[in-house]
Amino acid sequence: MRTNPERRQTLLDAAIEVLAEQGARGLTFRAVDKQARVPAGTASNYFASRDELLTQAGVRFYEVIQPSAETMALVSDGPKTVDHITALMKEVVGRLESHRTAYLALLELRLEATRRPELREVLTERVRADIDFNVRNHLASGLPGDADSVLLLYLALNWLIVEHLTLPGIFTEQQSAALIETAVARVISG
Template identity: 65%
Template structure:
């Protein structure tokens, strides 16, 4: 077995995310990934057993890159434990996820592709379920108001708000997005 460069593998997966976001799942080829990563033709095929493997790796990598850093997590635990704090935290999540535009758009492509690929569906289900469960645990452990259903409802609402922001940015302006986040929190959090 050929020893592989870990940094190059990560760069190839990141390139796959960019290709997915720009060209969709049908545009994701080893050649397109090689071109995006600016590596010699044939490099991606040496690192991934199949296109399915590349799709699955991209799905996992998006979630790695969407995770907040330690400072953001620590900051989420500071301050009062009230609805206003939740609104601030939710706005941070919407902004952080939206700032990784290509990753979120690639994730949308992967979700559609997962309807046809059981292995990809399994990977995305695992990552998304773990993400939701981690958000619920963090919320409950931090003493913020609301229960598990509150977290799930906010998760679902904010995901679609991010979709609107990234795919049809003229539907809601930035001020309206901030107002909608606050309104969702006020209506969903006891």
């Protein structure tokens, strides 16, 4: 297997694009090579199997959508108010929506994980770590709300993102913003 980290990342980003555009069935080494604009056979030199490519694309998604250091500082150092939580949730939704193809690829990967135990294991571990990270940071920040608040917002906002990315005509931007405000107010304030 090849070890050029930049080329590997390019191939994984191409795999994410293929997943978003063609679905899991369209993810082939040839399709990834074409999307990455590299010579035929390049992806197969970096990944031992299609399963490995799927699994590594799942890992890459979480690298792509990481919050910036500035955003993380806002969690710990910002005001301890419901309005601040609302602003943070709008940032999260906006960040995920700005990575449309990556999020759609993740949805494809989640469906594929129902059939592939190794991929399911990787995604389960990664999503669990992400949830635990969010709960831990929220509790440590001193923001209002508890662990259940974080989980409820996670569930509600993820589905809002799915609606917005897959059926963009369901909610306008203003409706989405209002739904985020309502979700935070009801979950945090009770």
